[in-house]
């Protein structure tokens with residue numbers, strides 16, 4: 200392909216796109232407003248799923264309204280850029296109330312979000328499936344580093360050399376922050392196992408009150424199969440993404456890591472997990 204892989208640099212030890220690092224001041228000084236809603240996550244944790252659920256709740260389940268534009272235009276992605284898109288510029292021109300997306304680790308979130316006391320939804324996914332999903336995404340998205348083979352990628356991850364930083368620091372950092380700020384912390388596995396319960400939680404957090412039938416409609420329209428057919432939730436026009444290598448909505452299951460991790464890798468990862476999760480009350484379900 201003629202498209203080169205993106206370039207990277209660091210902000211306070213966190214690897215980010217070079218273009219983002221080059222104008223970090225602009226991102227750090229982003230002015231949040233009190234009625235902004237922020238959806239935060241580690242990449243591939245179920246961000247798009249949460250975004251679509253939120254948009255449908257905000258639009259009372261009206262799918263036509265929710266399909267008004269591709270997801271990254273409905274809910275700008277703060278610290279992301281490609282050839283034609285700058286999330287921060289989209290956010291700056293968007294009328295309020297805005298819903299924004301970020302993958303920033305908690306310590307890099309622009310301080311105005313805390314100052315303005317914005318509502319934040321954080322979605323987390325078990326690390327094994329999260330990393331498998333990230334691996335396939337790096338294969339297909341030219342803006343991210345070439346992951347190499349799975350075995351190479353596995354070592355890269357353990358060394359913490361991934362864009363947006365270590366999964367462990369990310370999920371733990373945001374988990375801790377929820378003690379002192381209005382953060383709804385949800386899990387991919389919970390949405391999978393009881394979508395209506397999680398959708399209701401999000402609805403209550405947003406201060407909405409929707410009828411049961413509307414909630415059922417949102418459950419249906421945010422299922423994997425329906426979202427896979429929705430042209431606005433698949434990044435279909437992103438020239439940097441090659442959906443033939445791996446589609447954006449790839450499998451959408453719990454436990455796909457079992458098809459990717461070798462037994463030795465699983466053992467190594469379990470040890471690494473135990474060590475790195477010893478200092479948190481946070482825990483993850485990795486089984487379907």
Ligand code: PPS
Nearest residue numbers: 242243244245246247248332422423448449450451
């Ligand atoms: S991104 O690029 O960070 O915004 O990606 P993100 O949306 O966080 O993660 C993509 C993974 O979420 C899965 N997904 C879903 N799973 C179940 N149901 C629904 N509705 C759904 N929507 C997105 C998507 O398939 C990616 O996971 P994998 O395991 O790769 O399939």
